[in-house]
Amino acid sequence: MARTKQYNEEEVLEKAMNLFWKNGYETTSMHMLEKEMGINKFSIYSSFGNKHGLFLESLKHYKSRVNTILQKFKKGTKGVEDIKQFFYDSVSSNFKDDNLKGCFVTNTYNEFSETEDELIKEQMHSFMDNLKSIIIAKLKMDTTKTEDTVIKQANYLLLAKHGLAAAARVNTTQEIEDYIEMTFKNI
Amino acid sequence: MARTKQYNEEEVLEKAMNLFWKNGYETTSMHMLEKEMGINKFSIYSSFGNKHGLFLESLKHYKSRVNTILQKFKKGTKGVEDIKQFFYDSVSSNFKDDNLKGCFVTNTYNEFSETEDELIKEQMHSFMDNLKSIIIAKLKMDTTKTEDTVIKQANYLLLAKHGLAAAARVNTTQEIEDYIEMTFKNI
DNA sequence: ACAATAACTAACCGTTCGTTTAGTTAAAAA
């Protein structure tokens, strides 16, 4: 063997993820990534292939990070109350260090909505489908709801979650809280 | 005087607006604008200064176009019912010619949320503030609501409208309709 | 100690970006 890597791939990936999360794909340049990750282009390309590959890995890394919240959500037994708690958990990470970046998946969903990038779309759909099925499961815990009501409410909540993630970039904690409370008033 | 312009400034601005609306600011290149507007770079620069100026004019043009809907909204006398109708009016234009572009102002709001562009932010805030004051006026038509309730509901609806505009790019007519109906169940 | 090899640096690749400008064309004023 030969020389060992002087950087930790997961560490620099975390930094890349934060930059992509904040600025989106197109706005983040390789130059910015070099500076933020603390390694140069050669190292980035040898570790992640290209900018697109690095972005995909950042997305996957993000998904594995939010998996903690998602697992807690899945395990809940309180139905609608779990969904509401999940909403709160999702935005709370945003207000930790003053970085209002929204949800990385939702941001990406919006930025790539007009493109034909299959790899990105696959990541988006798997995340959304998973989320939807969990929401449906929670709603069905209330056995008085009809199948039709469950579907309608699930669609509503998914859209509300989408909007919440987008709004989390620009709104205050209070506005977000009011929004969540109001959203669950009639569910 | 000398030679007359062979293009109509408002006509080419309309085309530029549609391109910016669909793709956002950064993704839209001057080359694309040349092709779409049907005039070349020189003409664009002499009429609109630069890309940023053209974008600002496109935004203003958009705002004057949606002013029709906004005036109708303002004139309404049915309170909450007017707000709901405004939500429907806002998304209906999207489904006319299969172009799911959302709301141009909201798209811009999201794209520029991390920048320091004062001119853009000014356009955003004037639009949002105006919208909020109209919503508050409509809510206050129900005199049984307390001031606190009005503010909370106004914030809720503003966020819902924001989310709706973002979702209009990716969701189906049915999902959008369900979302609006469900949104107003909580008011 | 030394050869092998992977990690590194830095300069450079071809494109495309937004913007400018030299040169040409055409319409209005004289």
Place this chain on the structure above:
DNA sequence: TTTTTAACTAAACGAACGGTTAGTTATTGT
């Protein structure tokens, strides 16, 4: 008809983009 001047064309500008590569450095197994 001639002069003036703005509208036009097209080529070029420097900077930045994502990506590559020749050359150097350092660590490993022998």
